[in-house]
Amino acid sequence: xxxxxxxxxxxxxxxxxxxxxxxxxxxxxxxxxxxxxxxxxxxxxxxxxxxxxxxxxxxxxxxxxxxxxxxxxxxxxxxxxxxxxxxxxxxxxxxxxxxxxxxxxxxxxxxxxxxxxxxxxxxxxxxxxxxxxxxxxxxxxxxxxxxxxxxxxxxxxxxxxxxxxxxxxxxxxxxxxxxxxxxxxxxxxxxxxxxxxxxxxxxxxxxxxxxxxxxxxxxxxxxxxxxxxxxxxxxxxxxxxxxxxxxxxxxxxxxxxxxxxxxxxxxxxxxxxxxxxxxxxxxxxxxxxxxxxxxxxxx
Amino acid sequence: xxxxxxxxxxxxxxxxxxxxxxxxxxxxxxxxxxxxxxxxxxxxxxxxxxxxxxxxxxxxxxxxxxxxxxxxxxxxxxxxxxxxxxxxxxxxxxxxxxxxxxxxxxxxxxxxxxxxxxxxxxxxxxxxxxxxxxxxxxxxxxxxxxxxxxxxxxxxxxxxxxxxxxxxxxxxxxxxxxxxxxxxxxxxxxxxxxxxxxxxxxxxxxxxxxxxxxxxxxxxxxxxxxxxxxxxxxxxxxxxxxxxxxxxxxxxxxxxxxxxxxxxxxxxxxxxxxxxxxxxxxxxx
Numbered sequence: 001x002x003x004x005x006x007x008x009x010x011x012x013x014x015x016x017x018x019x020x021x022x023x024x025x026x027x028x029x030x031x032x033x034x035x036x037x038x039x040x041x042x043x044x045x046x047x048x049x050x051x052x053x054x055x056x057x058x059x060x061x062x063x064x065x066x067x068x069x070x071x072x073x074x075x076x077x078x079x080x081x082x083x084x085x086x087x088x089x090x091x092x093x094x095x096x097x098x099x100x101x102x103x104x105x106x107x108x109x110x111x112x113x114x115x116x117x118x119x120x121x122x123x124x125x126x127x128x129x130x131x132x133x134x135x136x137x138x139x140x141x142x143x144x145x146x147x148x149x150x151x152x153x154x155x156x157x158x159x160x161x162x163x164x165x166x167x168x169x170x171x172x173x174x175x176x177x178x179x180x181x182x183x184x185x186x187x188x189x190x191x192x193x194x195x196x197x198x199x200x201x202x203x204x205x206x207x208x209x210x211x212x213x214x215x216x217x218x219x220x221x222x223x224x225x226x227x228x229x230x231x232x233x234x235x236x237x238x239x240x241x242x243x244x245x246x247x248x249x250x251x252x253x254x255x256x257x258x259x260x261x262x263x264x265x266x267x268x269x270x271x272x273x274x275x276x277x278x279x280x281x282x283x284x285x286x287x288x289x290x291x292x293x294x295x296x297x298x299x
Numbered sequence: 300x301x302x303x304x305x306x307x308x309x310x311x312x313x314x315x316x317x318x319x320x321x322x323x324x325x326x327x328x329x330x331x332x333x334x335x336x337x338x339x340x341x342x343x344x345x346x347x348x349x350x351x352x353x354x355x356x357x358x359x360x361x362x363x364x365x366x367x368x369x370x371x372x373x374x375x376x377x378x379x380x381x382x383x384x385x386x387x388x389x390x391x392x393x394x395x396x397x398x399x400x401x402x403x404x405x406x407x408x409x410x411x412x413x414x415x416x417x418x419x420x421x422x423x424x425x426x427x428x429x430x431x432x433x434x435x436x437x438x439x440x441x442x443x444x445x446x447x448x449x450x451x452x453x454x455x456x457x458x459x460x461x462x463x464x465x466x467x468x469x470x471x472x473x474x475x476x477x478x479x480x481x482x483x484x485x486x487x488x489x490x491x492x493x494x495x496x497x498x499x500x501x502x503x504x505x506x507x508x509x510x511x512x513x514x515x516x517x518x519x520x521x522x523x524x525x526x527x528x529x530x531x532x533x534x535x536x537x538x539x540x541x542x543x544x545x546x547x548x549x550x551x552x553x554x555x556x557x558x559x560x561x562x563x564x565x566x567x568x569x570x571x572x573x574x575x576x577x578x579x580x581x582x583x584x
Contacts, residue, residue: 054387055334096561107333108506112557114337115499119550122421122496126544215398218391225384262402268395275388 021254029146030210030253036154037207038219038249040161042242044203045224047165047196051176054221055107056093059114060201061216063089064208066121073128079153082205089117090201094194150209157206164199172196173234215264219245222271226278244274300538308427309491309545313530315439316491317500319484321526322446324505325519326477330457334383335372335478336501338390339485342368344420344494345397346486352400358434362486369482373475422493422546424534431490438487445480453477454515492546499550500526507560529553 021027048057063085071081096109165172175182175189183189207216223244227237252267300306327336346364347357375385427435446453456463456470464470488497504525508518533549 049384052383054383055337058334058337058387105328105506105509107331108328108502108509108557109561111333111337111498111502112506112554115496115503115550116554118495119499119547119554122544123547123551126547127542215391215394217387218395221384221387222391225388228384260402262398265395265399265402268392268398272388272392272395 017258018254021257026146027253027257029148029151031250032151033146033154033210034249034253035246036151036158037210038245039242040158040203041207041216041219042223042245043165043238044161044200045220045245046227046238046241047172047176048200048220049224049228050173051196053197053200055110056097056197057200057204057220058217059093059110059117060086060089060197061204061208061220062114063117063201064205064216066117066124067205068208069121069124069128073124079150079209082209083157083202085117086201086205087198089113090197091194094197146210154206154209157202161199161203161206164195168192168195211264211267215268218264218268218271219249222268222275223248226271226275229275229278229282244271248274300535305425305427306534306538308429308432309424309534310531312427312432312435312491313424313534313549314527315435316484316488317526317528317530318523319439319442320488320497320500321504321508321523322443322519323481323484324501324526325508325515325522326446326453326457327481327501328505328509329454329515330477332478332481333498333502334386335369336481336485337498338372338386338393339365339368339482340489340494340497341390341394341397343485343489343497345393345400347489347494348397348400348404352404358431358486358490361489362483365482365486365489366479367482369478369480369485370475373478420493420495421544422489422491422496424491424545424549427491435487435491438483442480442484449473449476450516450519492549496546496550499553500529503550503553503557504529507557510557510560510564525556526553529556 021031045057048054064082067081067083067085068078069081070076070085071078074081093110093113096113097106171182171187172192174185175187175192179189204216204220207219211219224241226244227241230240231237248267248270252263252270255266256263301310324336327333343361343365346368347361349364350357350360353360372386452463452468453473455466456468456473460470485494485497488500492500505522507525508522512518512521529552530549532552534545536548536552537543537545
């Protein structure tokens, strides 16, 4: 099997092409990591879109950048930087925005935190002196050189995230849909919100190790937005969100393997294409349904 | 410090960028549209790199992308306010496109141009030419004049849209025009502090001003003053300590001011709530 692992490029034999993807350990690791990341991002993203916290999600994903830069500067493991900074960012965000959700003050606080994170990240990279090679992969991700240890860490954090949604999913859904009624019936709305931000931070930290700090958002928001477009049912919606995230990640990794362009471009473009496609189909369908309605009414 | 020409350029251009960001930012925060600013900063990145790939002028690409982006965001949304999820999906893709352009550009261009991506993302305030300075003077002047001109109706619309609409204020046109202006400022600021850090000058001084005063005109002035002061202090800091990048220092000072405002507000709140039961005088400040 080792001889077969030589890079052959894209041929007409689809089966052989797919098998070649699994021939290299680095590619197997990348696919495993991508799968774990897509799973977490799909679930967390669905709740994020439901709770209208896209700006918070984007800010937390940016916080991953100074985390990684600080870890390289201090010589600590990158994962520690990612997870530490994102968790801290989630707590700061929860404290700074408080209960004023959806207001201008909240968006100012979120924006200020995001800018501070970027400024700190750029400062750390400058101090580290590894500007060119390091910066691009921190910001835009790389799927090369993912180790088995990294995959195991990702799996651990993913299980933690899924466990959170398993335990707190129902009350969180209630609190997200109608905070006042949920509070009245004894659901701890505020602690749940803080916990959700923490989980969002962890998921983002995980995702950004593959896609880079700037492109996390594509996996987090776009599949979830598509799912929300398609259905308002919870279980189906989450499954759809995860499914789209998985498909986009696998296809993106495969395309990146066979071409010279970065994986981030493929993942974001595929996800966006699915979203736009669904929007267009829905728009056309709605118009047709409307026309049908009109035809029925007029006779 | 003022003996160096590049420092003089940086100070003049930076002050005007700060002024424009402070003024526009006040309305951005008031209208809860910081996320749109965030999106525009990413569009700026892609626009500049796409222009470089196509062999066009980088600055032209920057301005075209953000002004069109602002216009699109205005047209997309109902009542000229696009949905956060739509904005998010769109700019995530724009950024992916930017990464593609970056990959093509660094592959085809000579080695000397390898830093293009970093320059667009984090700005090059110390490398501005005289033309750049004139351009930022022009953008700063346009922004100030336009915003001061429409300040009253724009405030009205931002604070109570329904009543403004009923009184015959052109709500939609104002919203679209405002986002286009934001695009213009985003392009100019991207050159000075970088596409990514533009958000800091937009959100932090304005957020601080809103925490400190409820009067909109005083707030507008305070926001502009804080932004300009951040630029000056940041530039001075990075001149004194050359290892510190000016962009990071400018944004760091701005966010520091915001944090102080938050702290002031918080301690004031604690003190007044501690005094209130004793004096039995609600609302005493």
